[in-house]
Amino acid sequence: MTLRERQKQQTRLGLLEQAKALFVERGYAAVTIDDIVSAVGCSRATFYLHFSGKPEILQKIGAETMARRAVAVYADLDAVLETGSRAELTGWMRRAVAWFEENQAILPAWDEAVALEPDFKAIAKRAVDELPAAMPRYLARWGEARREEAHLRIELLVSQLERFFTRWAVQGTIEAGADTAAEVLGDIWFPALMPPGQR
Known part of the structure; x- marks a missing residue:
């Protein structure tokens, strides 16, 4: 160089x-x-x-300077779901909550940009779309006919985790330990993420 x-x-x-x-x-x-x-x-x-x-630099902050890219977190989930283990999913929930904690400081700016910048909505949508795309084995287990449903389930999981974290760590309106939260979230999402016939 x-x-x-x-x-x-x-x-x-x-x-x-x-x-x-x-x-x-x-x-x-x-x-x-x-x-x-x-x-x-x-x-x-x-x-x-x-x-x-500003929208592009915030996007690059997410891609280049956050502790781990969110895509890596969901690629990890793809491997976890293949095990079919509730305990493994609970472990993943703990790691997901830890990811939010590591990146907590910048996440409000991301939400603010989505609300204020018309151009940033497309960036945010692409970022969310990358998450199911990082889970090819999970999507394959649902089959082509139910692929949209599988995508939606991942998008709903992402939304719930984001909202939980905002209320838990940013606003302080949910009082629970990280382990308890991971256990409960695992209980909720384990059956919801399993394809029909595997529940």
Whole structure:
């Protein structure tokens, strides 16, 4: 890698890190591109060499700087569901809750962007669509005729986990230990995720 390429990579990483820090501190709407470039010490033109705007940089924060991509969490679920074990699913629920905890600080900015940015809704939809796509063995067990239903079940699981986590960790309106929550969520979702004939 040339010195110029290394500098470009460092600038990109700096923009991602500073944008993430600002979004966490102030929220998505309150942060401007000028705030981000000022924190990095570069120009708006440099920002636009790397990103098309705030929606794209937030998307890249999710893809490049979060502890683990959500897709990896659901690829793990694909393997877990193949075992047919309720205990394994409960273990996965614990890992999913841990993922939310690791990434808790940036998730409100994501929700804010979905509410405020028409362009970001498409980004968020693609991110959700990637999750069932990371589960090919699960989808295959449902068969082509019930593929849409299988997709919907995963999307509903994602929605419930997101809402649970918001109420549990962000708002503090659900009081339960992480292990208890994982056990209950596992009990709810174990039969719901099993294809007909395997319940």
